[in-house]
Amino acid sequence: MNLFITIRFLDVLDILLVAFLLYQLYMLIKGTIAFNIFIGLFLVYLFWLLVKALNMELLGSFMGQFIGVGVLALIVVFQQEIRRFLLLIGSNHQVNKLLGMEKLFSSDKYKSASxxxxxxxxxxxxxxxxxxxxxxxxxxxxxxxxxxxxxxxxxxxxxxxxxxxxxxxxxxxxxxxxxxxxxxxxxxxxxxxxxxxxxxxxxxxxxxxxxxxxxxxxxxxxxxxxxxxxxxxxxxxxxxxxxxxxxxxxxxxxxxxxxxxxxxx
Known part of the structure; x- marks a missing residue:
């Protein structure tokens, strides 16, 4: 039995990216009503796992339908936070400069203020x-x-x-x-x-x-x-x-x- 676990560089990068995304998510919803909603959804998910572990089929089936549309529900509930997260990425000056997006999508309609x-x-x-x-x-x-x-x-x-x-x-x-x-x-x-x-x-x-x-x-x-x-x-x-x-x-x-x-x- 091989007791050694090989950890690749991509595995470390994967963990860091997930941690970064979770941190950004926390910073976006911290202090807002969305944070309380997120905690509520998380508790519902834990309860569903408990129901499955106890083999409560009827309640598990009912909650399974609710969990099944979880991604769509998250998009609806957290639409403002998702918008802010995408804005955080899209308005990053260094990223836009690196990718050349500023020149590609910039507008010359308004001159800069002096x-x-x-x-x-x-x-x-x-x-x-x-x-x-x-x-x-x-x-x-x-x-x-x-x-x-x-x-x-x-x-x-x-x-x-x-x-x-x-x-x-x-x-x-x-x-x-x-x-x-x-x-x-x-x-x-x-x-x-x-x-x-x-x-x-x-x-x-x-x-x-x-x-x-x-x-x-x-x-x-x-x-x-x-x-x-x-x-x-x-x-x-x-x-x-x-x-x-x-x-x-x-x-x-x-x-x-x-x-x-x-x-x-």
């Missing part, structure tokens, strides 16, 4: 914060957010601090919802954003902050929020919310994301 235009955005956020005027500005990156642009009023105007402040002025019909910025254009306003299901967020946070986290979970966009209650500026990126950032931090982050990424193209 340093001066980003300064106008920052100036507008600073003025909105000073007057405690609520605002939600979405900055698109690789995705043009077309499905979200359709939910609002199309503007397609050049970036201007005065225009941004006018959009979010309380008495204007456009102040509710989000303004979407693509490249050097304010494309639309009063756009409807998806609301996050992240249960770890502070319950005191309003719909603007939850919508900002929601859109950055579903896409590669960056969201800037100005609180109507406190006048504080916050940033959401990749489903993570950074509260009470300074104007300097806001400036550094936007310039790092947009100006440096434009230099790579």
């Amino acid at each position: 340093s001066q235009q980003l300064k106008l955005v920052i100036k507008a956020c600073e003025n909105l914060a000073r007057t405690k005027t609520g605002a939600l500005i979405i900055f698109a990156q690789k995705s043009e957010l077309k499905e979200f642009v359709r939910t609002g009023e199309k503007i397609n105007a050049r970036i201007s601090d005065a225009l941004i402040e006018t959009i979010f002025f309380k008495n204007t019909p456009l102040h509710d919802g989000a303004a979407i910025v693509i490249g050097n254009r304010i494309v639309a306003a009063r756009c409807i954003m998806p609301i996050t299901e992240n249960q770890k967020l502070d319950p005191k946070l309003g719909l603007r902050h939850r919508a900002a986290v929601g859109i950055t979970e579903a896409t590669d966009a960056i969201a800037v929020i100005v609180s109507e209650e406190t006048g504080k500026i916050s940033i959401a990126e990749g489903g993570e919310l950074h509260l009470n950032v300074s104007v300097i931090d806001l400036s550094n982050m936007l310039e790092k994301v947009f100006l440096e990424s434009n230099d790579d193209v």
Whole structure:
């Protein structure tokens, strides 16, 4: 009897890839309702194994039918998490650069925002914060957010601090919802954003902050929020919310994301 087990390099790679995928799955559903659903499905699966071990044929047959459509059920239940996982892969800058996907699928419809235009955005956020005027500005990156642009009023105007402040002025019909910025254009306003299901967020946070986290979970966009209650500026990126950032931090982050990424193209 051979007591030695041969472990190939591919076996180790297989284990590492599975571990990586499980970790990414955990990070995507952590703190969301989907995590509780996943635990529930896992407990149902363990119960089914117990039923099979005890040879309970009727209950085992019934649960077998349920388990049989498990993959389809998982796709339906976890569609947002699957979308976020695919987005994580598709929006990876290094992977796209390596495969040449950026040049293949890039759009030249919108020119990149200049340093001066980003300064106008920052100036507008600073003025909105000073007057405690609520605002939600979405900055698109690789995705043009077309499905979200359709939910609002199309503007397609050049970036201007005065225009941004006018959009979010309380008495204007456009102040509710989000303004979407693509490249050097304010494309639309009063756009409807998806609301996050992240249960770890502070319950005191309003719909603007939850919508900002929601859109950055579903896409590669960056969201800037100005609180109507406190006048504080916050940033959401990749489903993570950074509260009470300074104007300097806001400036550094936007310039790092947009100006440096434009230099790579």
